[in-house]
Amino acid sequence: MEGRPATYPRQLETPGTAGASFEAVADLADLPPGTLKRISRGDRDVLLAHTPAGIIATDDRCPHMSAPLSIGDLDGCVVACPLHEGRFDLCTGEPVQMPTTGGLDPDGTYHPTWSPAGRDAKVDPPGKKAEARRLTRVQRLRYYPLRIVDGRIEIALPPA
Ligand code: FES
Numbered sequence: 001m002e003g004r005p006a007t008y009p010r011q012l013e014t015p016g017t018a019g020a021s022f023e024a025v026a027d028l029a030d031l032p033p034g035t036l037k038r039i040s041r042g043d044r045d046v047l048l049a050h051t052p053a054g055i056i057a058t059d060d061r062c063p064h065m066s067a068p069l070s071i072g073d074l075d076g077c078v079v080a081c082p083l084h085e086g087r088f089d090l091c092t093g094e095p096v097q098m099p100t101t102g103g104l105d106p107d108g109t110y111h112p113t114w115s116p117a118g119r120d121a122k123v124d125p126p127g128k129k130a131e132a133r134r135l136t137r138v139q140r141l142r143y144y145p146l147r148i149v150d151g152r153i154e155i156a157l158p159p160a
Contacts, residue, residue, distance in 0.1 A: 016158025
């Protein structure tokens with residue numbers, strides 16, 4: 001379904017986009033298969049991703065600590081964050097690899113800080129930074145309705 005909008009979990013649609021008007025944000029030709037692109041409207045940064053399942057629009061903010069996913073790596077539907085190596089499935093909105101810092105997954109389950117195979121888990125020195133890492137919850141991605149009209153990618157954004 002390359003070159004077409006991807007399906008995405010409707011329950012993860014960005015609030016305020018239902019019924020919002022569509023706006024052209026990019027030429028389809030500027031987003032070849034396997035690429036990522038950031039577009040910005042005001043203070044909102046949106047990630048366009050051309051996956052094998054189709055084109056997806058979601059926030060250009062890692063669901064962990066908001067790093068720009070647009071400078072990450074796309075492999076199929078999975079984007080790798082450049083900051084803590086978290087990997088997220090753009091087609092499902094689910095994390096497929098927790099960030100190296102560990103913390104809470106979207107369901108609230110705690111995952112420890114990453115450590116190399118065969119080594120004891122790294123123990124953070126106690127303090128606010130360790131607590132912040134432990135309590136940071138990876139969110140699920142949120143999506144923007146998307147359509148393609150006359151070779152232009154259009155997305156629906158919530159009213160400003
Ligand atoms: S900000 Fe993306 S994995 Fe941490």
